[in-house]
Amino acid sequence: MSGRQSLRQGQFLGQSLPCAVLEARSVKSRTRQIKLCAQAAKAGGKYDYDLLIIGCGVGGHGAALHAVESGLKVAVVEGHDIGGTCVNRGCVPSKALLAASGRVRDMKNTMHLKSMGIQVDNVRYDRQPIADHANNLAASIQGNLKRSLEAIGVDILIGQAKLTGPNTVKYSLPGRVDVGGTVTAGDIMIATGSVPFVPPGIPIDGKTVFTSDHALKLEWVPDWVAIIGSGYIGLEFSDVYTALGSEVTFIEAVDNLMPGFDKEIARLAQRVLINPRKIDWHTGVLASKVTPGVPGVKPVEIELTDFKTKEVVDKLEVDACLVATGRAPYTQGLNLASVGAEVDRRGFVPVNERMQVLDTKGKVVPHLYCIGDANGKYMLAHAASAQGISAVENICERPHVLNHASVPAACFTHPEVSFVGMTEEAAREAAEKAGYGDKVSISKTSFKANSKALAEGEGDGMAKMIYRRDTGEILGVHIFGLHAADLIHEASNAISMGSSIGDIKFNVHAHPTLSEVLDELFKQAHVEGIPDIALQSKVKPEKGVKREAVAA
Ligand SMILES: Cc1cc2nc3c(=O)[nH]c(=O)nc-3n(C[C@H](O)[C@H](O)[C@H](O)COP(=O)(O)OP(=O)(O)OC[C@H]3O[C@@H](n4cnc5c(N)ncnc54)[C@H](O)[C@@H]3O)c2cc1C
Numbered sequence: 378m379s380g381r382q383s384l385r386q387g388q389f390l391g392q393s394l395p396c397a398v399l400e401a402r403s404v405k406s407r408t409r410q411i412k413l414c415a416q417a418a419k420a421g422g423k424y425d426y427d428l429l430i431i432g433c434g435v436g437g438h439g440a441a442l443h444a445v446e447s448g449l450k451v452a453v454v455e456g457h458d459i460g461g462t463c464v465n466r467g468c469v470p471s472k473a474l475l476a477a478s479g480r481v482r483d484m485k486n487t488m489h490l491k492s493m494g495i496q497v498d499n500v501r502y503d504r505q506p507i508a509d510h511a512n513n514l515a516a517s518i519q520g521n522l523k524r525s526l527e528a529i530g531v532d533i534l535i536g537q538a539k540l541t542g543p544n545t546v547k548y549s550l551p552g553r554v555d556v557g558g559t560v561t562a563g564d565i566m567i568a569t570g571s572v573p574f575v576p577p578g579i580p581i582d583g584k585t586v587f588t589s590d591h592a593l594k595l596e597w598v599p600d601w602v603a604i605i606g607s608g609y610i611g612l613e614f615s616d617v618y619t620a621l622g623s624e625v626t627f628i629e630a631v632d633n634l635m636p637g638f639d640k641e642i643a644r645l646a647q648r649v650l651i652n653p654r655k656i657d658w659h660t661g662v663l664a665s666k667v668t669p670g671v672p673g674v675k676p677v678e679i680e681l682t683d684f685k686t687k688e689v690v691d692k693l694e695v696d697a698c699l700v701a702t703g704r705a706p707y708t709q710g711l712n713l714a715s716v717g718a719e720v721d722r723r724g725f726v727p728v729n730e731r732m733q734v735l736d737t738k739g740k741v742v743p744h745l746y747c748i749g750d751a752n753g754k755y756m757l758a759h760a761a762s763a764q765g766i767s768a769v770e771n772i773c774e775r776p777h778v779l780n781h782a783s784v785p786a787a788c789f790t791h792p793e794v795s796f797v798g799m800t801e802e803a804a805r806e807a808a809e810k811a812g813y814g815d816k817v818s819i820s821k822t823s824f825k826a827n828s829k830a831l832a833e834g835e836g837d838g839m840a841k842m843i844y845r846r847d848t849g850e851i852l853g854v855h856i857f858g859l860h861a862a863d864l865i866h867e868a869s870n871a872i873s874m875g876s877s878i879g880d881i882k883f884n885v886h887a888h889p890t891l892s893e894v895l896d897e898l899f900k901q902a903h904v905e906g907i908p909d910i911a912l913q914s915k916v917k918p919e920k921g922v923k924r925e926a927v928a929a
């Protein structure tokens with residue numbers, strides 16, 4: 378296999394390591410890499426592997442690539458499917474459905490198209506090919522991930538793994554006597570991920586009452602679907618379903634929709650993503666009892682209970698019900714007790730900031746790490762992978778702590794929502810506690826003032842930054858609008874690099890681009906001791922001077 382081929386096959390979550398890793402396996406650079414990780418690679422002969430990773434989702438995969446690059450001998454044990462949730466039942470198929478349904482939405486938006494002089498008649502879609510697009514993409518990326526591991530010499534062991542003591546893991550597959558065994562490793566990393574959390578009283582039949590695992594297969598498009606939970610999964614599926622013609626009813630326990638987001642951004646997002654669409658909602662209620670139906674014959678019945686009074690307040694009859702009420706760590710059966718540890722009351726594996734597992738007394742369990750959804754620090758694919766890389770750094774005695782405040786998040790609705798750092802509410806609360814409450818400032822910019830967004834006919838949107846006006850520290854950035862998921866990285870990189878607003882407000886952005894939304898956001902901030910910049914949108918140009926010249 379050529380380096381180019383392996384690079385193409387291995388690209389995932391920003392890592393294009395296999396090519397680099399193959400190069401690293403040339404004698405010279407491999408020697409250098411092993412030296413880098415000399416402390417960790419001390420297993421030499423004592424154990425089967427330097428590092429054994431339990432679970433090969435995106436977290437385990439990212440860790441394996443980085444560990445090999447660091448010169449470690451690595452194996453993964455995977456109990457179900459390489460790529461885990463993200464590739465098979467999460468990010469990948471959901472984004473494929475969002476891409477296809479998003480096109481349908483765009484092409485059905487005749488008013489929008491007409492405003493740009495385009496006429497499209499009679500837009501239709503076929504459900505099965507859309508479903509196939511998602512399933513095929515997942516299968517293809519799963520294959521790429523597997524090949525990328527094989528190409529760099531990672532052993533893939535098949536089976537459900539459990540710890541049997543320090544440095545030792547046993548794995549087996551129910552019903553398969555030919556699979557399984559016991560392996561030892563200098564370090565072990567738990568990366569077992571999560572599964573849908575289903576509240577009590579909700580039986581899942583997989584047809585009329587289902588989780589994202591089933592919904593992603595798009596076996597049917599119900600006329601009316603209730604979605605329990607208005608978090609990431611609920612919002613993204615409301616986008617898919619309404620684009621494909623369904624009516625949606627949200628059932629949300631908290632008093633407002635999208636409770637996990639900055640309140641102001643959530644309000645704006647609601648005005649664009651929810652109010653104009655065929656969506657209604659019940660907030661402050663729990664779906665306390667759900668009775669599955671029969672498609673086309675008997676509706677699904679949902680009993681709603683007031684979250685505060687616990688009284689039954691309503692009953693709904695819908696065609697289908699998607700349960701999107703969060704995810705639970707998949708950590709049962711790991712036998713943590715064999716190393717003196719146990720999961721917390723929600724099932725997460727307790728870790729310190731270096732991803733080292735803590736025992737029941739809060740002490741580090743030597744040579745045991747846990748990353749990704751299983752530790753509950755930040756249940757996102759790129760966070761899992763970043764934690765895996767961070768853990769490998771620590772295994773290699775290159776101390777590393779991932780700054781979770783710099784990890785961005787995005788919801789891939791049309792338009793998208795993204796953020797990094799704290800919401801305004803959380804930032805103000807933290808600032809009050811820390812004694813700098815009077816120093817918190819906000820800057821905001823609108824997509825309506827951005828030429829590129831207007832050229833696209835996509836002026837709905839805003840960006841908002843929460844910062845300290847005494848130090849210029851960025852506390853949080855939130856974006857709602859076209860390509861928000863791509864735009865957020867300028868802010869997350871700034872936070873990660875410890876850049877203050879003073880460091881970045883004089884940077885130059887190409888015109889006309891959506892990136893100017895963030896450029897303006899930084900320029901609008903008033904930081905003590907840093908000169909304000911006259912903004913295009915605010916400053917009246919002198920006679921004969923072009924606006925661009927004023928901004929420059
Ligand atoms: C519908 C949906 C959409 C999502 N979209 C996004 C998105 O757009 N962006 C984003 O960042 N995140 C998204 N996520 C979240 C993302 O999928 C997870 O955060 C990510 O997959 C976590 O990675 P992980 O490696 O920790 O665990 P997982 O991906 O869950 O992988 C864990 C693996 O471990 C295996 N395993 C478990 N126990 C054992 C055992 N005992 N022995 C051996 N193997 C075991 C499992 O079979 C699994 O393959 C989405 C999630 C869902 C459900």
Ligand SMILES: NC(=O)c1ccc[n+]([C@@H]2O[C@H](COP(=O)([O-])OP(=O)(O)OC[C@H]3O[C@@H](n4cnc5c(N)ncnc54)[C@H](O)[C@@H]3O)[C@@H](O)[C@H]2O)c1
Nearest residue numbers: 606607608609610611629630663664701702703756787788
């Ligand atoms: N684009 C992305 O990055 C993306 C997309 C999908 C999923 N994910 C990941 O998957 C995880 C799970 O997503 P999710 O949307 O299921 O969880 P979530 O935590 O984002 O939202 C769950 C929502 O359900 C509500 N809820 C919980 N129990 C309820 C009940 N009984 N009745 C009514 N409402 C209830 C909560 O108040 C909350 O608003 C997320 O935390 C995220 O990490 C990420």
